[in-house]
Amino acid sequence: MGLRISNTLSGRKDEFIPSGETVSMYVCGMTPKFHPHVGHARLFVAVDVMRRIFEYRGYRVRHVQNFTDIDDKTIARAQAEGITPEEVARKYTESYFESMASLNVLPAHEYPTVTGVMSRIVDYVQGLVDKGFAYVVEGDVWFEVGKFPDYGQLSKRTEESGMVGVRKDLEPGKRDPRDFALWKSAKPGEPSWPSPWGEGRPGWHIECSTMVRETLGDQIDVHAGGQDLIFPHHENEIAQSEAYTGCRPFARYWPHVGLVMTDNEKMAHSLMNFTTIHDVLGKYDPAAVRLYLLQVHYRAPMAFSEDGLVSATRSIRTLKLAYGGSDEPTEGECPEAAALLVRFDELVEDDFNTPGALGVLFDTAHEVNRGAANVPETAALRAALRTMVGVLGLPLDVEAPSNSSSAAPFIDLLVETRSALRVERQWAMSDRLRDRLAELGVILEDSPRGTAWRFSEDRT
RNA sequence: GGCGACGUAGCCAAGUGGUUAAGGCGGAGGUCUGCAAAACCUCUAUCCAGGGGUUCGAAUCCCCUCGUCGCCUCCA
Structure with a gap:
């Protein structure tokens, strides 16, 4: 059975049938007006896993993700920080890339920005005017929803039912409460760009329609984003794009x-x-953060909690232990490893079921940790685990930052001292050292190869 | 009010018609260890918000009720 994807447009889980050799994927990125938060992390990690799964299943993917680098909020933020909107966008775009690199999110193939495609946006708006889907009122350009019969197809809203709550006081010149801005005339002191309708800037939705067309074409395979974008943003994007290109579904x-x-x-x-x-x-x-985010299916709402992060931090250890073992050459078949991979594949193909797939990872890790001495099977199991970890993008190779603490040399010294005491069988003293360190949040682990230490994940 | 998502053990969370309801955290016992820690082993939901219904059979389909959240437009 192939890949299945929940599809807001159809309201069902649909079998994924690619339109061509490469899966085109557009993701509504962020407005870089502040540091990205955990909600952003969830979105982009989820999308990253989708992409990795497409690639794992043998598809080529072209992933485009935008930055809305100019809008009301970046302007407001610029005023608050006393810098220009460009500087705001640059600063928080960098912050975005830093956070994503830490979470092992693969970079998109292209990152268009509003300011980077401004002239194309103007052309696009002009096109909609020419085709009769938009009208101009005193420097503003509005999309006329009444001209687009399929409006509401994504959000399942109809004119009679869902639109009753819209604001009654129409902006000047607007013909229908549902109409939305394609181009807004500039207010004094705001950044603006020239257009046939005067100085102004784009409405909220038009940049995505333009960027999709510029980077991926008139029809794309996958369009992803947060649930809060279904209406109005994605609904309006569809209206604009299908009106402009005549190609549906967008x-x-x-x-x-x-x-x-x-x-x-x-x-x-x-x-x-x-x-x-x-x-x-x-x-x-x-790795724990990424695990935490993938433990809930991407479609379900997720309650943020520190307890969840602590729990994930403890969980990740089992995975790391199995993952990080030394490499033995794999020889022969291992039916068990193959069966685990089949289970994993089935889950991952079923609407990117990462919580289910993680169950397989833990089962596999336990098998590895159990049979460390049984070389051929363990090697095959570990190889399977590494495949799965790669598909989910868990950054298990990265050292947790604890041992790079400035206290490390002193802790090393104490551990060394304690090891000497242990050789002398001075248990009372060595245990006291261990207990005192534990109180300070340093956990010691003795093994035949020596003593390792780590910070407790409970420290605050 | 309309549309949509969700409600599974102490906590997190898969499972959407059929033998014993994945997995993680926590907890209990055990192996290992000088004692611990880590790892490993065993146990930890007669039951899936509540009530009806369909079916030989439902957590899974239908209806109703209750609860939580999102969206309802150039945005506080």
């Missing part, structure tokens, strides 16, 4: 990633209730 598969919740509301910059990825990575192993 995107064939629409997987939407559930939101990260904190205190029973979505984590969002605008709600001031977020935890940045940077902060989380300061306290937790990146």
